Amino acid sequence: MTVVPDEHLMTLICDACGDSVQASACVLPDAEVVWTLISEQGWSGSPFATGPHRCPHCSLLPVSGGGTTRRDDHGPGGILGIDHLDDVTIVVATGDIDLDTGDTLRAALCHAADMGGHVVVDLARVHVIDSTGLGLLVRAHRDARDRGATLSLAAPSRFIRTVLHTMRLEAAFPVFDSRDEALAQLSRKTTADSAATPAIASARSGR
Structure with a gap:
């Protein structure tokens, strides 16, 4: 889990640098869905809590060794x-x-x-x-x-x-x-x- 729900707050954790942000989010329809939180905070990544997610700063950085962050091998879009x-x-x-x-x-x-x-x-x-x-x-x-x-x-x-x-x-x-x-x-x-x-x-x- 890269998003940790707690009552009405959720903690979003960057998979690249570990930075985090905590904010309230509209849950649609359960704690696994964090698209609204990601969009509001300017992060990138999966609409689901299981990630991956990147903070605004890390979203602009290349991955070490070249290329960009990608958790699959579907090829460039x-x-x-x-x-x-x-x-x-x-x-x-x-x-x-x-x-x-x-x-x-x-x-x-x-x-x-x-x-x-x-x-x-x-x-x-x-x-x-x-x-x-x-x-x-x-x-x-x-x-x-x-x-x-x-x-x-x-x-x-x-x-x-x-x-x-x-x-x-x-x-x-x-x-x-x-x-x-x-x-x-x-x-x-x-x-x-x-x-x-x-x-x-x-x-x-x-x-």
Whole structure:
């Protein structure tokens, strides 16, 4: 355990330097879930208490011997490509979505938002997502909603689905088994919205 719960407080311990911070955290839904604490304190790492976690200072430091901190061997993460199909931008991610790849995903999501349409994040090749990645997706989802668009997740792994379920975020995003399924649903939504617009205009003119 790298997070120690005590009544309404939790102690977050850095796996790199041993530094710690104690703060209250919203527990969702149990003491194993510490994503809110990590996000509020600016730390990086797993959304679960079992870690790994790094303090803001150590998150910026390279690991001795080169490279960055990684507890698996999934290979480097990043963005494989950004595709545009009608009014949908598809962001294809790969590897691990974490602190190391956060800037790349953030840039891709900003580009998708600039396009103005719906967004599909293809997670078929993504193995792990940490608190940094979750935060980016949540913010991008809210931005899409504010401009009347939808951000969907396609083909998430079993691990990512578990994370979303545990964090109670599965209802926040439309989640589909494949990219094609997500695109088909968005196409039906666009068609329905287009059909509804003339009817609304007609009803207003008849007042």
